[in-house]
Amino acid sequence: MKISHILALGVVSASSASPAMADWFFRGTANTWAASALTQVSANTYETCQQFGAGDAGGGPRFKIDRLGDWSENYPAADYQVSANTAYSIAFNSSTKAINATQVASCSAASFSKIFPSLYFRGTPNAWAATPMELVANNTWQLQIHFDGQTNQRFKVDVSGNWSQNYGDTNGDGYLNQAGADISLTGQGDYLLTVNDQTLQYTLQSVACTSNCGAAADTLGAVYDAEGTTFSLWSPDASNVALVLEGVNHAMTKVTSFNGYSEVYQVRVEGDLHLAEYYFTVNGNRVRDPYGKMAVPQSDTNIVMDMARTEPLGGWASVPALNKREDAIIYEVHMRDFTIHPSSGVDAAKRGKYLGMVQAGTKYNGVKTGIDHLKELGVTHVQLLPVYDYATCDGLPDSDPCYNWGYDPRNFNVPEERYSQTPLDYENRAREFKTLVNELHKAGIRVVMDVVYNHTYAKEMFDKISGKYYTPTDLSGTGNSIDADVPMVSRMIQDSLQYWVEEYKIDGFRFDLIGIFSHAEVEKWGAHLNSQFPDRNLLLYGEPWNGYASDPKEGQRVRYGTTRFMAEEHVGVFNGAYREAIKGNNDGTATGFMFNNLSAADSGWAIYDGMRGSPYNSNDGRNGTWFRNYTADPEQSINYISAHDNFGLWDKVYLSLSSNVVQNGSHQIMSLTPPADLAYPKRVVNFGMGQIFTSQGIAFVHAGDEFLRTKTADEQIATASAWNYGQHGGTHNTYNSPDSFNSIKWHNKVNNAPTFNYFRDLISLRKAHAGLRMNTNAEIAQYMALSRPAEFGGQVVTGHITYPSDSHNLFVVYNSGNNVYVNLPTGNWTRVADANGAANAAGLSGTALVEGSAVTVFSQAR
Template sequence: MSDFNQLKELEHTTYPTYEGHDLGLTYTPAGSMFKVWAPTAKQVHVAMYDNAGLYDQEGNVQDHSGGREFPMSRDERGVWSVELEGDWNKYYYMYRLEWADRTLHYAADPYATAVSANGQRTAIVDLAQTHPDGWKEDAGPTLVRATDAIIYELHVRDFSMGTHFNTGEKDLSAAQGRFTAFTYTGLKDTAGNSIGLDHLLELGITHVHLLPVADFHTVNDFAEQGKEYNWGYDPQHYNVPEGSYSSNPADPEARIRELKLLVQSLHTAGIGVIMDVVYNHTFSVEKGPFDPVVPGYYYRTDEHGQLSNGSGVGNEVASERPMVRKYIKDSLRYWAEEYHIDGFRFDLMGLIDTPTVEQLTQELRSEVRPDLLIYGEPWTGGESPQPLLTLKGTQRDKGFAVFNDNYRSAIKGDSDGTASGFATGAWDQEELVLKGVFGAIHDFTAQPSETVNYVTAHDNLNLWDKILTVRHLRERCGFPQWEQGQPQDGRAAEQAVAEADPYREVNEHDLLENETVRKSLLANGMVLTSQGIPFIHAGDELLRSKYGNHNSYRSVDVVNAIRWENKARFRPVFDYYQGLIALRHSHPAFRMDHRELVEQHMEVLHSSGHVVAFALRHHANGDAWNHIVVIYNGSDTEQTILLPAESDRWHVVVDAHGAGNEIRYEVAGHRVTVSRWSMMVLYDQEEPAQPSFLTGQDQTNELAENGLEGSDEGTDQEIAGHYEEAALYRTIELIYERADRQYSGWNVWVWGTGCRDGHVELSELDDGRAVARIQVAPHVRRIGYIIRLNQWDAKDIEADRYIDVDLNRSVMQVLIHSGREEYLLLVNDNRAG
């Protein structure tokens, strides 16, 4: 670090900090409290307005004078505050800040939770009045393990702007491109296929990952529908929904209520909501949410004192500074609590320093919700002076996941060019594919739950267009050359799209024989049958094309909108995706979340000649199927593969022509032939699945489903019998003894339990020992553990340790002495069954 930067960092570390959770507005009908952290300001007033201000032709308010201004008081932590009596609901406010050189300006509240159109003024809203009916009871799906998730990345506008979204009896034109499009059910195309929300439910995905829905700068809320488009990676107000997705951007309450309705609607369908967050940069510095309040503090600078550009768009947020880190954590907590968001995907997570990501993960999981999904892009958009970048590998054992671009490239090749991968024609990719199949545990992860597997996302060519590019079919399909969202030849995008045909070489009557179709199914089939968290781009199941536009963030709807008419046209492709997703849902062998399970149950069968085959053995992860074999054939000829010798009869559930849980046909013997550019999944024997761990609420739900709850027939004996298997869950009491009797900060990290892995607290006992109680599923024979200080500040023993489960005991007590590798099994009378 240069002397200049050292001085700047020293200056920033002298700023006072504030740890309270009440920055911004605290509203009640009796009065409103305003707090803003502005340690370098000489005076701050809050200016109150009864309207949103006078807008110019560009949709901005240039003059914020004329409000009723109230002086604020500064405390020793740099926080200015004032409490105004009375009900200020539906008013607007700004902060007027004055500096040592007597300059002054008006700024919106960086903690704003409601704003006027285009975010020009902060709005005062009674958030309780924005709750939809039943909001208190709203909750997203619960994940036992992160690898249970199947993520579907979707842009709010793309979801409903296709012409076939609005073809039913209801006129949905007012909802198209809006949050409210997600609240309609029962929508069908002319052939009777479900579209919209019902399509997502039918597909079977567990979570919708929404591209940024927080207020962004680059779309004018007043623009005519369809005239402006953006993905939303230009943040302005981090804690406010985007106005252009609202039915009325001029009403600050509407966008809040409508986003909550979107979340509630997806939750009602059993689908979680993941929010794409962009804390690595802001659209503007001077007009952004931070610099007008604390100049210079929120942004990194290079050795010359200039704004660093690790984001590639002109600035990067200094997440490592205490009040920036606090802002990010406060913002995430707000979205999770106020909007019931189920997870967060971080844009350019590489630029968020690793200690910040680790802290926010731990705090959100422990204080808000233990199964929040947290993942992001482990790369940057340019050079950054931050030494603790969150790149691949930094996430090991820290509870969050990162995108696996190693596996992505191994499957498809490069992102925008003609280079190929395993599924698109390249040879010698088998070793890289296997690293991805194994959840990257032999690459950059400690556990498979730390990798998000994917082949395409909103960035770069989507899957269909990438395969056409590799096959040199762009010209035949009539794709234009794109520049800044428009065809280079001067045609309008609408004309260029109308004159192109992405499916020119497809015979719809023999769809699953087509090379491009097969390669696309193979690519995402690999994602959906690998260890880790699978992620697919919206529309892949409909052979979505963006007409060769690799960066469509500024293109019009005709390029980006999902074409719902493709569901009827390419129904076998949708059915194939649906079958693969159902297979993954039904079989925990594909969803192992710990390294030990993967290493214990996975075996490579074949890895050469453009073919990868592996087995999931011995009821992996409690699966009902004994041995499962998965084969990927990326070659242009059919391949015959040897099957494991333990069985001589195999049931095929996935091949080139269909996918799912149902048996398609049987194979006798030890060889099977796999069609070119396709995959196959087989199993040998099926036994009753191991019982899943049931929470109290799960038991209540299952009792109701079986007619036992609240019924005279539901006697205690019947209920006990109904849960006889669930009672086989065991408890390990891990008793920890330290010579110094100091247990503060010490805890246990466990894995392989089949229940809830991860952090387990120690409770101190009277005899100078501490105990952790660990629940273990019936099928588990061995668990792993580490005794650690805080969040990996130290380990009692550096190596991983294991406990063999005593199957004859319902409660098993083991004594661990600090510094000793072995454990002692204590005798008790808690014998099982």
């Protein structure tokens, strides 16, 4: 049942009665801080009688008066203290907010005023018999009733129990009418009926289940079943915890630790609650469910979900095979960027959406776009920039032109509404994202989620639950970094990861700023996921740095120097050291090996190390936090040149080969003289990515690099102003720049076909040769002979690979300088890749010409 339907059926909740000023509630230790309606005895005076005990864990007997029953307005500022084990008649003036608590002998019905001499409940739950209601306060009658959810259940109240004076609700407004219509209810479970015989207002409030409450929850959040939903919240600092379900308050009680959880408050509400709206309150503060599976856009209201109703049409396809993690070739892309431009060929309604990414058969001028492009390129994984519910760009999709990457989490387990075609159809919103994953799987492509557990959009996301969610020192650079050293916070992250794999069939996670976490916690997450999904070969990797913060726990965080401790759990990190050796810096014009700058690449030695997967050597005296050789397994090295951050590959190459470049302190471009000829810059792009595709580890591509995507405004790359957006942003950091900067323009695939062909050919070569994807550091040490010939001064690095699992031996040459001749290993060789991509020059032996600024690959059949 959706309890929000109750109002239409003539039942008012605590927050939905008629005049707002009439909604006043008692909340205190006497009723475990639930919201009990006061009785209105005059225009401004409300009364109740309450029997107080000894108090609760928070202190002695006390209370407040709460307007609307949601803690949004309550009196007095500090709790009103009373004596223990005493009854009080309490009067409240809604005009002056004065409270008068008078001690009385008891709160028995005999002392209460009334208009009706008696009152009876009659309805389907009691076969229309007359069940007496109890006078509990002045003019206030109550009875707890169990509704079993039968068809057409309904009721009335009857003054004498003989139908001579009975009341229903003809108008459905929460007020009784004599001889009025039956009051209908579709709910199931226990409800408290309250009737005021002076105002004729009535309420029906769901009562928390306390025993025989169905299957126990095995996790936090809202655990749904057809008979009811169990709601659980971690609250380590406060015991005043409640659930507000469709406006109805349910007190939550602390439960015994279960399934590794502690300090948990829980309540179960009976009935089919699929799609019911809810939130929690802690000490009267409204808070979202950190485990929520769906959310109302632009709010902290969550939705109860029966996720079984959200499966993709036709059911789940099998997950594409991945024999070993080194086989992965990752393609990073932003959901909106991929299809929002008309050149994508995607249907207008699907552009920038989940279903647009997987629309088959799209083309631009005869070349494949969208998902068919991904298949043609040959990548094995798509890494999606954040697709969980994020806070910026509020408003339903397309209500404004706002753009954001999404690194500002609001609800970790909820698909972002801006990428859905039906954001308010909660079932379909989830189904659309599942369909995206499913269609990519059908295409042979796995899905990696970019997850941002290191911070939230603002502290208000969780701090009203507990300040323990956040680190004392800001580590993320956002002011609200998450403290995963707190066990229940670490467990929340682990549970969220497991949920995405179980529910949405996600195949891996890219962790934003994984460096703010202690490697021991990350190891727990990896060990848990791999034990739960042993056949999935999940990819787990992240950025081993933080937000430029000084960290008192630096030594225990994820860094190059601690990555080897996570090898057994199959966790890797981005190899920024190799990236910078190849290209130079990220946001300026400094260059590296691919530009023939040998000093930046440590005269080729950093390339030598990166080519073999940056293996850790315990005997190397240079070892430390940031030393470039750090992996205990090649899968721990994510090899890349560009990603969403910083200049994209083509923009970096173009800018670095321009002259008269002037940048301000925010990396914006004040002036530049473009390269006179683009042939060499295009060659540099191929050279750099050729190294990525032929190095040990896991290869990574940023969307559009394969056809020289520029993120300058409207692709006006030769104009300095087109590189900038706002005061600080622009091409080097387009996190909030509009589509004119970020959208992928598919005509570039036509215009830069040679670059696309090179990427496709090198990916195909990598997939064809296991020798480029060896499985352990020991195998690399045994079957890869590297050389940095002294006669070339560091400009040439070679690797001779004799991996038994490959049908061919390989000889890979990186040449950053001019054309040179190199000595081939013994035997006959075929050149299979050069500066232009795939090649086929057989019968080579002795020495061979290798072009400058190029990766050349030779193969030798066994």
